[in-house]
Amino acid sequence: MFLIDDLERLMEIIKHAAKEGAMLVFTLADPSMAESAKKACKMWDIQSTDILSPITETIASHLGVSPSGLPRGAPGRASHLNEEYFRRIEAIEFTIKQDDGALPQNLHKADIILAGVSRTGKTPLSTYLAHNGYGVANIPIVLGVALPKTLFEVDPEKVFGLTINPVVLHTIRRTRAKNLGFSDGVRSNYSEMDYVREELEYASKLFAQHPVWPVIDVTGRAIEETAAVILRLYHDRKKKCSIPRISKRYEKCKTCKFFSSIMLK
Template structure:
C-alpha cells in the first residue's frame, strides 16, 4: 500500500482545499488502484448538533471520492468555548459548518475562517432569511429554540454533559452512573458513537484499550452499565490512523501506531478482554456511526433480560 500524503497548500485560499490523499489496490493484482481524498469537516452548534450533523453528512455523501473527518462541537455558546475550537480548526483546516444563532459568535467564526482561508457556512441562515422574508418578521434567535424544555430535553443535555466528561477514559470512578460504556483500541469510533448516543439521552462513557495497560479497576466492577467492545479490521484502523497522523511533527515515530501487525495484536488483546468478561463485541468496519449505535441499542433489552 502506498504511503498517504498531504497535499500541500501553496497559499491559503478557499479554492485550494486541504485534502488527504490515499491510494490502494483492491482485490487482486489486476485490480484498479483507487484513490480517496479525506478532508476535515468542522461542525459547530449552540445546541446538540443533530441538525448540523445531518446536513453535513447529507452533503458529504454526494462526493464518493472524498470522505469527511468529522469534528463535532456541540453546546458552543461562549467566546471562550469558541476560541478553543478555532485553535483546533486552524491546526486541522477544512470546511466549517455551523448553527449558531448568536450573531456575534457567528461573525467571529466567519472572520476567523476568512483569515485562515477556509470556507464557513451558516446552515440555518438562508432558511431564516426565507422565513423572515415570507413572514415579514425577524427570527427571535434563541439557541436550541427547536427543543422543547421538557424532561426529555434535559435528560439529553445531562447525557451529553456526562459523555463529554467521560470521554477517553476520564473520571473512571463514576462509571457506574453510565448507561453504556464503550471500550476499544484507538480509532474504533468510540467518541463519535458516544456523542451520538448521548444525543439520544443515553449516558455513555468510553475507555481506550491499550496493549499492556490494565483496565481501570472501576470498569471491572460495574453492575448497571452495558459494556460493549468496538473493533474494526486492522486495514481500516491502519488507514484511519495514517490519515489522522498526517500533519504531525515529521520527527514523530508513528510506524508502530499504524503497523497492521501491531494493530492485529491490539485487536486480539481487545477481543480477549471482552471474551473474558462476557462483554459483547461489535465490528464497526462497515458500519456508520448511526448503524453502530443502533447495534449497541439492540443489545440493551437482551442484556437487561439476562440479568
C-alpha cells in the first residue's frame, strides 16, 4: 500500500505494476489523478479497480453537488473539465504511450523529447512535464543499440539530453539490480562501473554530434528543478531565442536577456 500525493510517483508505481504483472487497486481523491491512473492502466494493460470514484460520483449525483461539497458552477469553484484539464489528460496519455522509446514514429508529435541512458530519470521527468500539459517522448540511449531514425528527423530544438555523474549512476543501477533480485553472480554489465562509464561516454559523443540539444546534468537534482530548466529553454526557443547548449560559461542571450547557463553541475 502506498500514499500518493504526486503524479510522477503514481506513474512509477503503475509502471512497476505493469512490469510485475500485478493488479492495481487504488483510491484517489483527486479526479485528475484518478483519471490519469485509469488511462495509464489501460495503456499498460493492467487490471485495476478504482475504489473511491464510483462511490464519490454516486453520492455527488444523488446530492447534486460536486465532490468538494460545493454546487457545480458555484462562485469560486473552478471546473475540472475545462480546456486545460483535457489538454493535460491528452498530454499524459501521449506521454505514457511514448515511454521508453515506444512508438518512435510519433516523435514528431511530441512537444519535448528526452534522451539519456537508463536511470537518468526520463520517465518521472516525462510524467511531471505531461502533468503540466506537455506531450513528452523519452528515448533510452543504450550502448550498441541503434537509436530511432526519427529522433534525427524531428525539430532538434525539441530534444534535450540528460546525463548524470557515473558514480551516482553506478550506485543507482546497483540498487536497482539488487531490488530486482539479481545476485552478484548474474548481475549484468548494466550495473558495472566500466559499462556505466562507457555508456555515458557513448551518450556524450552523441550529444556532441548534435550541439543544438541542450545537455542537462540531473545529478542531485529534483525532478522539478530539471523540469524548470527544460521549460525555460523550451519557451525561450519558442520566442526565437537561440540557446545551443547549457555549459559552465555564463553567456548572456541578447534576445531574451537571461543567462543561458542556469547552471547545472
